[in-house]
Amino acid sequence: MxxxxxxxxxxxxxxxxxxxxxxxxxxxxxxxxxxxxxxxxxxxxxxxxxxxxxxxxxxxxxxxxxxxxxxxxxxxxxxxxxxxxxxxxxxxxxxxxADLLAARLGNTMFLAAYAAVIAVPLAVGLGLLAALWRGSWFDRIANVATLSAISFPEFFIAYILMFWLSVRMGWFPSIADPGASPRLAEMLGRAFLPAITLVLVVTAHMMRMTRAAVVNVLGAPYVTMARLKGVSRWRVVTRHALPNALAPIVNVVALNVAWLITGVVIVEVVFVYPGLGQLMVDSVTNxxxxxxxxxxxxxxxxxxxxxxxxxxxxxxxxxxxxxxx
Amino acid sequence: MLLNIEKLKIEARGEEGWTPILHGVDLQVAKGEVVGLIGESGAGKSTLGLAALGFAQGGLRFAGGRVIFDGTDLLQLPERQRRAFRGRRVAYVAQSAAASFNPAWRLLDQFCEGPAIHHTAGRAESEAFARQLYAAMHLPDPENFGLRFPHQVSGGQLQRAMVAMAMACKPDLIVFDEPTTALDVTTQIGVLAAIRQAVETTGTAAIYITHDLAVVAQMADRIKVMRHGREVEDAPTRRMIEAPAQDYTRSLWAVREFRRPPRALPQASAPTISIRGVTAGYSALDVLSEVSFDIPRGATVAVVGESGSGKSTTARAITGLLPPRAGHVALNGTPLPPRLAQRTLEQKRAVQMIYQMADTALNPRQTIRQILSRPLQFYLGLTGRARETRLNELMEQIELEPARFLDRLPGELSGGQKQRIGIARALAADPEFIICDEVTSALDQLVAEGILRLLSKVQDETGVSYMFITHDIATVRAIADEVVVMKGGRVMDKGLRSEVLDPPRHAYTRELLASVPQMDPDWLTRRIAEGAA
Structure with a gap:
C-alpha cells in the first residue's frame, strides 16, 4: 500500500x-x-x-x-x-x-459456534424490540429475564437444565460428547444443554448493549426526519438507527463470542465436554x-x-x- | 383550503404535569400558498409546523383543536394512517440537513425511500426524478450527486438535497423549518433561490418557518407572527412589512437598527494583538495563508467571511490551540509563544474567549458560582470574601441579579442568560483581549441585540479589545470599529468599518453585502434576475 x-x-x-x-x-x-x-x-x-x-x-x-x-x-x-x-x-x-489440541479445539469451536448462532440473533433481536417498545412491558420483562439468567452462576443454570431436560424429561443427554457421532443433527442434540447454558449467560450483555446503542441513536434528528417521511417505527429502528449503532454492538458481540471460546471451562466440566478449557485445566494439574x-x-x-x-x-x-x- | 389548523393546543411534559405551549392557534394554508411563520425561539413555530404533519415531538402532546388536511382531521387518525400523509402529502425540510440526513445512507437512497414506502413511484422512476431535481437545484454533477454520502457534500448543497428529498413524492404542502438559518449569507441565497424555484414550478403550498424577517419577506405570500405560543399578527407580506399593526412586530423590525455611537479609541503604543504573516492548518492542508492584521487597544475588530474562510482557525492560532507554521502573534508588542502550553499564566489570562454555543460551553453540572469562581481563583488567586465581592460585581456587570442566579445551573437559564454567563466567565480573568466567536448567531434577534449592547458597554467600562467573529453583516455594522474580510484563509480587505463597507471596497465584500437579505420583498427576485443565484 x-x-x-x-x-x-x-x-x-x-x-x-x-x-x-x-x-x-x-x-x-x-x-x-x-x-x-x-x-x-x-x-x-x-x-x-x-x-x-x-x-x-x-x-x-x-x-x-x-x-x-x-x-x-x-x-x-x-x-x-x-x-x-x-x-x-x-x-x-x-x-x-498440536494433535492434542486439534480435536479439542474443534469441539470448543463447535460449541461456541452453536451457542453464538443462537445467542447473537436472539440478543440483537430482543435488543431491537426492547428499543422499539422501550418502557413497555416487553422491555421490562426482557430486561429482567436476561438479567436473572446472567445473575445465576453458570454451573447452577447448567445443573437446573440438566435436571429438568435430561434427568426428568430425558430429551437430551447430560454428558455432552459430540465427537463420537459424524451426523450433525446428533452432534447438535448432544451439545444442546451446554449450548443453551452458554446462550443464557451471554444474551443479557449483548441485548442490553443493542438496546442502549439503538436508543441512543433514536434521539438523532435523522430518525425524526425518517418518521416525518412516513417511515414505520420498526423500519426506523432496523434501517435507520441500527446501521448507525453497529459499532458498540459489534464490540460487545466480539467480546462475548471470545468468551464463548475461551471462558467456558466450568460449563465444559459440568457436562464433561471434551473442549480446550478442560484440556487446559487438566494440563495445569499435570x-x-x-x-x-x-x-x-x-x-x-x-x-x-x-x-x-x-x-x-x-x-x-x-x-x-x-x-x- | 388545503390545511386548516383550528384552535390547536399542544402541551409539554414538565416537572409539574403538562403545561401548554400552544394556546389555541389557527393556521390556514390555501393550495399553492406560502405562509411565513416568524417569532423568537420558544414561540412555538416549529411545534405548529410539525403539527401540520400530525406529529408532536417527544415530550409533547396534542391537547385540543383540529388539524384538517384536505378534509381529514389528522389528529383523529391512528398513527399508522397519519404515516400515509407524512412525506406523501405533507413533507418536511429541517434546519440542519447535516444532522437530518442519515449518515449511513447515500443521498439517493434517502431520496428514494419516501416513494418506495408510499408506493408513489418505482426505483428507476424516482431515481430519474431525483436527478432531474438535483439538476434543477444546480447541484454539481446531478447524474452522480446522489451516490454521495451526506458527509461528502457541503452544507449548502446538503440543504438543497433535502429540499429535493422533500419533493420526492410530489407533496401538496412542504414545511420548511428554518432551512437556511445554519448557512452563511453567500450560501443562503442559493438555497433560497432553489426553494423559491421549487415552490413556483411545482405549485406546492408551503409553511416557511424562520426568525429572519428579511428571509421570510422573500419567501412568503402571507406572514404570521407568533410569540409565547400565541398568534400576534397575521397579514399579507407587503402589509406586514410596511405597516405592522402590533408593537411586538414593530420591535422585531427595530432590532436591525442598533448602531453603536461613534467614539474615540484610546491611544496606545502597540496594538493589543498583532497577527503577522500567520500560516496555519491541519495535516497537510493550509487553512490560513499569511494572515496579518492588528487589534488596536480598546477596539472591536469584526472578522467576517463565509464558513471555511479561516475565521475560527485564526482564533485558534491566537489562543495557541493551533500553533502557526509560519508567522507569529504578538500581545502588546511582545510575541506570544506559539503553543498554549508554553504560555505563562499571565499571557493566558490576557486572552479569553466567548463561544457560539453557550449551551455546550458551560459545564451543565456546575452552578454559575462555580463556573465564575474558577477563573477568579485560577488567574487572580481570589478566595473567600474578595471572590464573593468580585462575583457580585461581575453579575452586576452582565445585568443578572447575583442573588437569583449565582446558585443556579446553566440548564435553568435562557439562551441569552447563558451567553451572558459566558461573557462574565471571560471577564472574570480580567483580560485585555476577548475573542467572540459567533456569540450572537445562535440567539434570537432581540436577545442578540441585548448581548451586543452589553458587550459595547463592557468595552466602554473596561477598555478590553474584541475580535468579533461573525458572518452576519448587521452585527458588524452594529458593533465594529474595524473590519477584516476573509475568504479561503486569506485577508481580502481590512480597515475602518466605513472604509471597508460603505461603500464596499473589495469585490468579495460587495458579493457578501449583496447576499444579505433585505426587507424589500422583491430583493430575492432582483438578485435572481441579476444572476446571483
Missing part, C-alpha cells in the same frame, strides 16, 4: 495499523505466558519423574527438555516452533501438542507445560483476533472512513 493510496483510503491504513497492534500484542502475550510458566515454583523434570528419580536421570531429562538452556534461548526455540506449527510434545503422554502454553496462546490469539475483527467492522460501518471525501 503506497502512501498516497493510504491517504485516499484511511480505512486501509487503520486496518493495517490495527493488524500491527494485534501482532505486537500477541508477541507481548507470548512473552508473558512463557515467563509466567517459567516462574512456576518447582522443577518440572523433578515433578514429572517423581521423587524417586536419581539426580542423573533428572539432569538428563532436563537436558532433553532443554531446561539447561538460558531463558531467552528457550523462548525463541518455543516461538520458532509455534510459528512453524510445532507446539512441542506433551510431557504427560509424549504426543505432539504440569504439562507445553500444553498449557499452547492453550494460553490460542486463547490470547482468539481474543485478539475477534477484537481486531470487531474494530475493523466498527470502522467499516462508519461511512466517513469507508467513503472519504
Amino acid at each position: 503506497s502512501a498516497a493510496e493510504a491517504r485516499r483510503r484511511p480505512i486501509l491504513r487503520m486496518i493495517a495499523g490495527r493488524l500491527g497492534i494485534g501482532v505486537f500484542t500477541l508477541f507481548v502475550i507470548s512473552v508473558l505466558i512463557f515467563l509466567a510458566v517459567s516462574l512456576l515454583p518447582g522443577d518440572i523434570a523433578q515433578q514429572v519423574l517423581g521423587q524417586s528419580a536419581t539426580p542423573e536421570t533428572v539432569a538428563a531429562f532436563r537436558r532433553e527438555l532443554g531446561l539447561d538452556q538460558p531463558l531467552a534461548w528457550r523462548y525463541l526455540d518455543w516461538v520458532g516452533g509455534v510459528l512453524s506449527g510445532d507446539f512441542g510434545r506433551s510431557l504427560a503422554n509424549g504426543r505432539p501438542v 504440569r504439562d507445560i507445553p500444553v498449557v502454553q499452547a492453550c494460553a496462546l490460542i486463547f490470547a490469539a482468539v481474543y485478539i483476533l475477534l477484537n481486531l475483527l470487531a474494530d475493523v467492522l466498527a470502522i467499516a460501518t462508519n461511512p466517513r472512513l469507508l467513503h472519504p471525501r
